[in-house]
Amino acid sequence: MVKTSKMMSPNSPKNGLLKVCVLGAGSWGTALAAHLAKVGHHVTIWAYEAEVAESINQDHENTAFLPEIELPQNLKAKNDLGQGLIDADMVLMVMPSHVYRTVLKEAMPHLPKEAPLVSCAKGIEKGTGFTMCNLAKDLLPGEHHEQLCCLSGPSFAREVAKSVPTAVTVAAVDQAMAQRVQDAFASPWLRVYTSTDLVGIELGGAVKNPLAIAAGMCTGLNAGHNTLAALITRGLAEMTRLSLAMGGRLETLSGLAGLGDLVLTCTGELSRNRTVGVRLGKGESISQITSSMRMVAEGVHNTDTVLDLAQSLGVEMPIVDAVHRVIHSKITPAKALEELMTRDLKPEHY
Numbered sequence: 001m002v003k004t005s006k007m008m009s010p011n012s013p014k015n016g017l018l019k020v021c022v023l024g025a026g027s028w029g030t031a032l033a034a035h036l037a038k039v040g041h042h043v044t045i046w047a048y049e050a051e052v053a054e055s056i057n058q059d060h061e062n063t064a065f066l067p068e069i070e071l072p073q074n075l076k077a078k079n080d081l082g083q084g085l086i087d088a089d090m091v092l093m094v095m096p097s098h099v100y101r102t103v104l105k106e107a108m109p110h111l112p113k114e115a116p117l118v119s120c121a122k123g124i125e126k127g128t129g130f131t132m133c134n135l136a137k138d139l140l141p142g143e144h145h146e147q148l149c150c151l152s153g154p155s156f157a158r159e160v161a162k163s164v165p166t167a168v169t170v171a172a173v174d175q176a177m178a179q180r181v182q183d184a185f186a187s188p189w190l191r192v193y194t195s196t197d198l199v200g201i202e203l204g205g206a207v208k209n210p211l212a213i214a215a216g217m218c219t220g221l222n223a224g225h226n227t228l229a230a231l232i233t234r235g236l237a238e239m240t241r242l243s244l245a246m247g248g249r250l251e252t253l254s255g256l257a258g259l260g261d262l263v264l265t266c267t268g269e270l271s272r273n274r275t276v277g278v279r280l281g282k283g284e285s286i287s288q289i290t291s292s293m294r295m296v297a298e299g300v301h302n303t304d305t306v307l308d309l310a311q312s313l314g315v316e317m318p319i320v321d322a323v324h325r326v327i328h329s330k331i332t333p334a335k336a337l338e339e340l341m342t343r344d345l346k347p348e349h350y
């Protein structure tokens with residue numbers, strides 16, 4: 001049973017309790033909002049769907065996106081985007097990448113100055129190739145740019161909502177800004193590290209999505225543990241190549257937001273992306289799969305956006321390319337695996 005009382009600890013917020021606004025009441029926004037409310041912050045969550053706001057306020061449950069988790073009584077939901085943002089000390093942006101720009105544009109006039117603006121989504125924008133923080137930089141006036149942070153790492157929403165011990169990383173160009181977010185989130189069940197490699201942290205979270213689909217396909221095809229270990233390792237090499245080309249740091253990708261999230265989503269049954277891959281591997285079509293899901297598997301769209309970005313930078317990503325061709329029904333999962341196994345032989349490097 002999830003405890004809903006305020007819990008203070010040696011790791012409780014050093015800078016006091018904050019007024020927090022969470023944009024997006026999908027499973028991740030709801031889990032993060034519940035976590036912050038349990039820590040003791042005053043949290044308002046904005047839900048796109050009126051019935052989701054109602055379900056959180058009346059039943060203390062998000063039946064649409066995080067069912068069967070009791071939410072803290074002090075978590076308040078709104079369906080009006082401006083309301084929760086007024087005077088917020090910290091804003092979380094937890095919209096899926098395909099609606100991120102639209103929602104942020106609507107929120108823009110209400111955004112607080114100086115408060116951390118924490119991006120928690122994992123994707124690349126279609127058409128621009130922007131990470132979510134670069135999208136925000138493109139949209140928001142310069143005065144907001146130093147407020148931008150990214151929180152990422154191996155973190156299934158359902159487990160965070162159940163206070164399962166979890167570790168994540170928060171990145172900002174300014175270390176002090178990242179530390180403010182670290183202090184606000186830290187608890188005995190959520191350990192938060194900081195980083196100043198914003199692009200590396202964002203790239204890890206975005207690229208693991210198509211790789212988790214690939215891992216799921218291997219499982220759906222009944223390939224073995226050897227195959228999965230090879231996929232994770234060579235997937236990490238692809239992720240590292242792209243991140244370095246974007247200016248990310250090598251060590252970031254062996255951390256929580258790189259290898260950590262890759263291992264979680266390539267092996268964990270709670271991963272939506274991996275589930276899409278398993279079903280593809282078992283022979284279902286992508287339209288059959290997506291039409292049966294209300295939640296978003298970012299990899300379905302982000303396979304194309306990650307590949308476009310890689311191609312624009314001249315970075316080779318054979319696994320992501322194979323997933324792209326399966327999603328677009330150009331090859332079968334079995335053929336994709338065969339092609340990856342019979343590529344030109346070469347030395348091992350990233």
Ligand SMILES: NC(=O)c1ccc[n+]([C@@H]2O[C@H](COP(=O)([O-])OP(=O)(O)OC[C@H]3O[C@@H](n4cnc5c(N)ncnc54)[C@H](O)[C@@H]3O)[C@@H](O)[C@H]2O)c1
Nearest residue numbers: 025026027028029048094095096099121122156157295296
């Ligand atoms: N769920 C997780 O475990 C988890 C963990 C870490 C990061 N993330 C990332 O968080 C982001 C949000 O994903 P999620 O899992 O919370 O979402 P979700 O799949 O649980 O829910 C979909 C969300 O999209 C919103 N939505 C749908 N259409 C919309 C529209 N037209 N305008 C505005 N909002 C709309 C819904 O209201 C809902 O909040 C993604 O980038 C995801 O990769 C998710």
Ligand SMILES: O=P(O)(O)OC[C@H](O)CO
Nearest residue numbers: 153154155156271272273
């Ligand atoms: O369910 P997935 O595949 O979107 O993964 C959720 C989180 O990103 C895991 O860290």
